Every structure is written in C-alpha cells, then in structure tokens.
Amino acid sequence: MSDFDELDPRDAARLREAVQALPREVEPAQDLWPGIRAEIALRPAQGHGGPGHGGPGHGAVRWGGYRWLAAAAALVLITATTTWTLARRSDPAGGATLGTEFASYERSAADLEASLQRHRAGLDPNTLAVLERTLRTIDGAIAEARVALAERPSDPAIQAFVASAYRQKIDFLRRANDVASAIGP
C-alpha cells in the first residue's frame, strides 16, 4: 500500500501525475563551486601567509574572523597528537598505527573490487583485461613498497610511498567502478 492510497482519489491522481512529471535528475539550481573556489583563492595557502605566517595586519584581521575555527583546529591537533603519541608509546615503530591504516585501505579496496566483480558480466573482455592488468601493476608496486617498509619500518618516506600506492589503487578502483556502472548493463 502506497502513501497515495491514503489520499482522496482525485488528489492522489493529481499528485501521482505531478510526481511523474518530475525530471529523473535535477542539477542544482546554483553552482556553488565557483564561490567556494573564489573563497579559497582569497585565503592565503597554508604556510604561505595564514595566521602567524603572513603579513602582520592581514593575519590579525583574519584571526579575529576565524577564532572559533582556529580553536577547533587546535583541539583536533592536540587530540591527534596525543593519540599518535600514545600509539607510538605502545609500538615504537608505529607499526600498529600503520597496520591499521593499511588494513583500512585494503578493506576499501576489497569493497570496491567486490563491486567491480558485480559489474563484470557486463564488461567486454578487452575492458576486463585492461582493468586486471592495471590492478596487477598497482598491486606489484604496493608489494614492493611493503617489502621495503618491512626492512625499514620507521622510514617515513617509505611509509608515504606505501600509502600513496594504496591511494592510487583505491582511486583506480573507483574509476573502474564508475566506468563499469556507466557502460555496463
């Protein structure tokens, strides 16, 4: 039983007709991105003149306007630093934290691969071959970086390389899913 059935039949018919006349997709009436971009452009980049870094007067004016934002950011920073410090104490190499981060990447990748698998039947063999070849390349890079990380677990550069390779895998899988859902059945 639909909600329409609770209405007067004539009202229900009118409502049904009005609903059917609605477009399936509606673009936002106002594109907000140009305004956001303009606002970003007005603000100095971090480390290039933000509060405490920029010209004296400029920074002071902005600080007044963004006091609460800054306080919130400071709170987040303190919390994050405390958490990180405690984690480091429990595992001097930071292995547990990194392990959690990489496990999170792997879960996301597994979810996206499962989603891609569902579209598999609708993709032609050439497209599938491209996707599989590319995934093998990325997985190879991840494996290589993780071997290096096992040898030097506290090297922040190698940690960053592993994270970067995972991010590229997630990004690629998202794109592959986008393609599969667009051209698949």
Added chain:
Amino acid sequence: MTMRPLSIPRAGPHTPLLSQVRATARSHTLVIVLGVLVTIGALDGPALHAQGPAAPMVKITRGWALDRDGLVKVFNAVGTVQVIGWERDSVALVGSISKAARFFGGGNRRGIKMGIEGDQGAATPRAEFVLYVPAGAVIWVRGAATDISVEGLSGGVDCGSVSGAVRVLGDPRDLVAESMEGTVEIIGSPSVLRAKTASGALLWTGQSSDATLGSVTGSIETLRGPLGRVRIETISGTVRLGGTLAADAEVVIESHSGDVELRLPAKAPARLHVDAARFVGAPGKPDGGAGKRPGARAIALNSPGERSPLLTVRAFKGEVRLLPAEPARTP
C-alpha cells in the same frame, strides 16, 4: 588507440561553418536548429559513412532546445563522440549508428541524455556522434572503445573512456578527462583539472590553479604553464614537468618507479624538495641526515624566497632529473 578525427568541417565558435549558420539562422527555435542539422547532415553524411566499420550504419540527426548552462549526458560504448561548443541555446546531433542499434535521447531545457543500446547478447552497437552544444553547457561523456573529443566549451566537461583517446581543446571551467588505455590530451587552461589514465599517455599544455594528473604506467607531461597548485601521481609512468611556474606554485610529484624529469625555466627561483632513489643534475649537495636516501635533498634554485614556488618530488625507485627547459614547442 590513436584519435581518428572525423572528416567533418570544424565548427567551433569562430569557424566559417558557424558563421554561415549564424548568417542564415538568427533565432533559437528548434525548427531552425533542425534546419541546421539537415544542412550539416547533408554535408557530412557521406564522410561519416565512409569512416564507419563494415557493419551497416544508419545516419541520424536530432535537435533539442537546451539552456546555455544545461547538462548533456552521452553514452556510447564503441565509436566516436565529438562535442563542439557553439553560441546557441540548443543541441544538434549529427551522426550514424549501427543499423541494429536503438538510439535514445531526450530531456528538457535543463538537461538532455542520449546514447545507443543494442539487443541483449548481441555485439555492442557502434555510434559516431557529432554534437553541437551551447558553449557554456556541462558535458558528460562515457565510453569504452570510444574516442572522445571536446572543443570550444567554457562550462564543465567530464569525459571518460576505457581504450579510446580523449582530447580536449579549449578552456572549460572544470575538466575531468580520463581514459584507461587511451591517450588523454588537453590543450587548454581549465580552472580546475582532473586528468587520469592507466596505461595511456597524458599530455597537458596550459595552465590551471588547481590540477591533478595521474597514471598507472602511462607517461605524464606538462607544457607551457604557468602551473599553480599541481599534483602528479604515477606508479611507473615517466613524468616530464615543463612550463613556467606561477609565483605561488605548489607542485607535488609522487612516483613509485617512474623517472621524473623537471624542466624548469633557467632563471626562475624555486624551492625543490626531492626524495628519490637517484637524483641527477642538481647544483646542490645532499642535505645529509642519517637514514636519508641517496637522492633526498632540499635545493634552492636561483635564490628563492620563502614564498617562491615549491616543488616536492618523491620517487620510490625512479630517478629524478633536473634539466634545462626545452624550447617552446607547438603541441
């Protein structure tokens, strides 16, 4: 796969064809658009058929009214899609589709969706689309073995293919261009750019304040500039960074095993932070520090200040080379 340009007259905003159309049709009614369609179709029909595959193709022409900032979505799994911006509030489609395919298309003044579909289990139908759309429209195109080209648009552009080439000419406001195996070539300066490939090469000639370029194995090259905030990521593709840098440029390059070539202007000040397996051509010394990799160093180029352009390059296995800028070349 290389781009196969359709042998139709170029009909960008300033070409003779459009001038001719402008001279003969002043209003923006659908009836006149259809008249233009018939004219263009008569000019281009034989050429399109001549380039089609062996499978029989049939010619189609359609027209719709669309707001100047309306949305156009196009699906075409195999073939070509050529999108050309024009100064009209209407969309004109000229093309050909496999005889067995069914064309679908429609919408309202705010948005139009179109594409082709075939019978379940049959071979994927092919289409060759040439679309004339309002220059300020937002365009979204998806394909598999589909070459996509877009020119003369100032609105948003989002196009993606699997094995086809993607080519964008002009300065759309926001641009997303992706291909897995095909080449992505962008000649223009979008405000925001996102371009990615898997094995295809990616070439960008232009400037942007916010650009992200990525590949898995494909090469990535930038030319001309000035580059603003740019992020480049690859697994094993070669990266060639060329062109000038904006005064507030922040460029980050991350590569797993691909080499990175930096071709910066000779006298431009810049701060360069490198962490690589190997670094060649640097006038500086390693910044030392226990545990640093051989190619890790910070270099000041041409006496930079604290606000000079900043380049950060991280290459896990690849080599980073600092080279003189190449002479300007025409793309």
